[in-house]
Amino acid sequence: MALALALSLSACETFSSAVSSFNPFGDKKASSDLQNDEPADVLFNDGLARLQNKNFDGAARKFAELDKQYPYTTWSKRSLLLQTYAQYESRNYEDAIASGRRYVQLYPADKDAAYAQYLVGMSYFNRIPDVTRDQERSERALLAMDELINKWPQSEYVPDARLRVATARDQLAAKEMEVGRFYLDRRNYTGAVNRFRVVLVNYQTTRHTEEALHRTAEAYMALGIVPEAQTAAAVLGHNFPDSPWYKDSYALLAGGGVTPSENQESWISRAFRGFRRGIGI
Numbered sequence: 001m002a003l004a005l006a007l008s009l010s011a012c013e014t015f016s017s018a019v020s021s022f023n024p025f026g027d028k029k030a031s032s033d034l035q036n037d038e039p040a041d042v043l044f045n046d047g048l049a050r051l052q053n054k055n056f057d058g059a060a061r062k063f064a065e066l067d068k069q070y071p072y073t074t075w076s077k078r079s080l081l082l083q084t085y086a087q088y089e090s091r092n093y094e095d096a097i098a099s100g101r102r103y104v105q106l107y108p109a110d111k112d113a114a115y116a117q118y119l120v121g122m123s124y125f126n127r128i129p130d131v132t133r134d135q136e137r138s139e140r141a142l143l144a145m146d147e148l149i150n151k152w153p154q155s156e157y158v159p160d161a162r163l164r165v166a167t168a169r170d171q172l173a174a175k176e177m178e179v180g181r182f183y184l185d186r187r188n189y190t191g192a193v194n195r196f197r198v199v200l201v202n203y204q205t206t207r208h209t210e211e212a213l214h215r216t217a218e219a220y221m222a223l224g225i226v227p228e229a230q231t232a233a234a235v236l237g238h239n240f241p242d243s244p245w246y247k248d249s250y251a252l253l254a255g256g257g258v259t260p261s262e263n264q265e266s267w268i269s270r271a272f273r274g275f276r277r278g279i280g281i
Helices: 002-020 040-052 056-069 074-089 093-106 113-125 136-151 158-185 189-202 209-223 226-239 244-255 267-271
Strands: none
Touching: 040 056, 040 074, 056 074, 074 093, 074 113, 093 113, 113 136, 113 158, 136 158, 158 189, 158 209, 189 209, 189 267, 209 226, 209 244, 226 244, 226 267
């Protein structure tokens, strides 16, 4: 028993000696390099001062630190919204999107949730590319602003959000038109119709609708599907009688020995049923 105890003590001493050789503090006692938390009001006022001086990056860092040191408090809530704003102003849009979404998720019923959502939408909207490039950001801006309108219909940001939605929809329609014209020029008429159809079904209230109807008539005439071409021209003339695109469509059909005539069973006719009522004409 005494021998076993001696061996045990010897093993412990050997282990302790081995561990000591890996002591990162050397001969000093272990200590922490973590500082005590700064008072919340000090951090908050520092962040506000940086905002006022337009030091948006510095302000965002201060508010992030406040959120980290005082989670799930009123200070954290206020700092997260101001952090989103500071990130937006400094054009750190991806960070602003992440912070804004987090605010909405944590405080969906808060009076400032609509503002956080608006900053998310604007962070996408400000980076909408030209029509020759991928329009994913246009789609995300549209979805973000639609969410604002649907969830907070009484918000003061809704009127501007509606304008942004209209702009994003017009951009998406323009992209479809660009691709449709590309197919049309290369005689891929079916591909062209599919693109113009997206405009006519999803983006009727944009400025591209008249041309989309004419181009649809043009593609169908090239395919030899004359009744659909006649319907596209008839719908164009019915809704936009003074449009120069209608004159072009009428001339196109006349060259083929036919005139505009609407087939009520056509997808084009169905897509525009109630259109005039929908745009308040």
